[in-house]
Amino acid sequence: MEWCLKQPKIELHAHLNGSVRNSTLLELAKVQGEKGVVVFADVEHVIMKNDRSLVECFKMFDLIHVLTTDHETVTRITREVIEDFAAENIVYVELRTTPKRNEAKGMTKRSYMEAVIDGLRSVDTVDVSFIPSDLNRENSSRYFASNDNGITRRRIFVRLLLSIDRRESTAAAMDTVQLALELRSLGVVGIDLSGNPLVGNWDTFLQPLLFAKDKGLPITLHCGEVKNRKEEVQAMLDFLPQRIGHAIFFEEQQWKQLKQSKIPVEICLTSNIRTECVTSINNHHFADLYASKHPIVLCTDDTGIFSTSLSREYRLAASAFGLGEMELFQLGKNSIEYVFADEVVKKSLREIFDSATPKLP
Numbered sequence: 267m268e269w270c271l272k273q274p275k276i277e278l279h280a281h282l283n284g285s286v287r288n289s290t291l292l293e294l295a296k297v298q299g300e301k302g303v304v305v306f307a308d309v310e311h312v313i314m315k316n317d318r319s320l321v322e323c324f325k326m327f328d329l330i331h332v333l334t335t336d337h338e339t340v341t342r343i344t345r346e347v348i349e350d351f352a353a354e355n356i357v358y359v360e361l362r363t364t365p366k367r368n369e370a371k372g373m374t375k376r377s378y379m380e381a382v383i384d385g386l387r388s389v390d391t392v393d394v395s396f397i398p399s400d401l402n403r404e405n406s407s408r409y410f411a412s413n414d415n416g417i418t419r420r421r422i423f424v425r426l427l428l429s430i431d432r433r434e435s436t437a438a439a440m441d442t443v444q445l446a447l448e449l450r451s452l453g454v455v456g457i458d459l460s461g462n463p464l465v466g467n468w469d470t471f472l473q474p475l476l477f478a479k480d481k482g483l484p485i486t487l488h489c490g491e492v493k494n495r496k497e498e499v500q501a502m503l504d505f506l507p508q509r510i511g512h513a514i515f516f517e518e519q520q521w522k523q524l525k526q527s528k529i530p531v532e533i534c535l536t537s538n539i540r541t542e543c544v545t546s547i548n549n550h551h552f553a554d555l556y557a558s559k560h561p562i563v564l565c566t567d568d569t570g571i572f573s574t575s576l577s578r579e580y581r582l583a584a585s586a587f588g589l590g591e592m593e594l595f596q597l598g599k600n601s602i603e604y605v606f607a608d609e610v611v612k613k614s615l616r617e618i619f620d621s622a623t624p625k626l627p
């Protein structure tokens with residue numbers, strides 16, 4: 267299934283710190299080990315572990331955050347993550363990350379995001395287009411960009427989502443929304459609510475999310491990742507976010523409501539199986555949503571944590587659900603309609619996909 271790699275693809279659910287290369291984490295752990303911040307042998311074992319429960323994943327995130335605390339490292343991991351996505355023909359990515367404060371490193375939520383944006387600027391294997399089209403003087407509507415020497419390089423469109431962590435307070439979540447509004451001209455297009463689904467309450471985030479909505483910032487919510495959150499799932503569905511991540515533990519009525527609402531669902535197959543939120547690929551709700559033509563997007567969630575890639579997710583969908591090259595191409599192309607970027611970008615993406623349409627035998 268070489269075509270899974272070759273097809274243009276759109277990634278709409280990727281967490282920056284969950285997508286760091288293992289090789290980079292090991293390198294950072296060595297440095298922190300030498301400084302006595304971590305015990306390298308312990309950390310190495312945790313990084314190389316392949317199967318993690320949901321709870322273990324969140325422990326792993328805490329560890330990653332210890333390794334990626336300074337601005338320079340945030341810039342580095344952003345660059346590497348974008349380079350990795352571009353290398354597998356992802357043409358548009360919405361990268362999400364939680365802006366972090368760290369007084370010891372002189373880091374504010376804003377300076378964290380500036381380090382992320384520096385990472386986008388520092389990519390040199392591919393042309394990165396992240397400034398909104400109305401502010402971008404260059405013609406952003408092409409798959410290839412020419413530099414001053416007339417050399418053409420592939421282009422990847424990148425947009426950013428700022429994540430609110432479920433551990434945060436209402437005031438902290440509001441800071442994140444304000445920051446997202448301030449950074450719109452630098453490619454921030456929306457807000458995500460994520461973090462350990464076993465902690466935090468929907469009510470804490472409602473006011474900042476309503477504020478974001480009022481200001482026209484699109485929102486995607488991690489919804490229904492764990493059992494027995496009936497009321498929260500209901501409140502999230504009633505909120506009418508622009509997209510939903512995962513959508514696993516829904517009651518029958520909520521399932522109906524989701525389908526009627528046509529809210530696009532970001533599907534992360536490997537993540538759901540590895541964390542045992544879904545018992546097996548054969549029981550995955552992808553099949554039902556696909557059969558009922560509900561808007562869905564195949565995504566990776568955390569390429570590093572789950573040792574996956576978007577091409578691998580396409581391959582998995584192809585083999586588990588019997589989908590062919592044309593069907594997966596169409597699924598990827600449909601995602602254009604669910605991106606948070608503006609119409610100019612959508613038009614460019616349609617052109618890219620049209621020019622890459624597979625030839626029927």
Ligand code: 5GP
Pocket residue numbers: 281282283284327328362363364365429431460461462463488491537567568
């Ligand atoms: P960051 O926002 O630090 O760049 O990326 C890692 C963070 O994304 C994690 O600490 C967590 O808050 C969030 N995250 C990553 N994967 C998942 C997931 O599968 N479910 C939820 N709820 N949050 C996640």
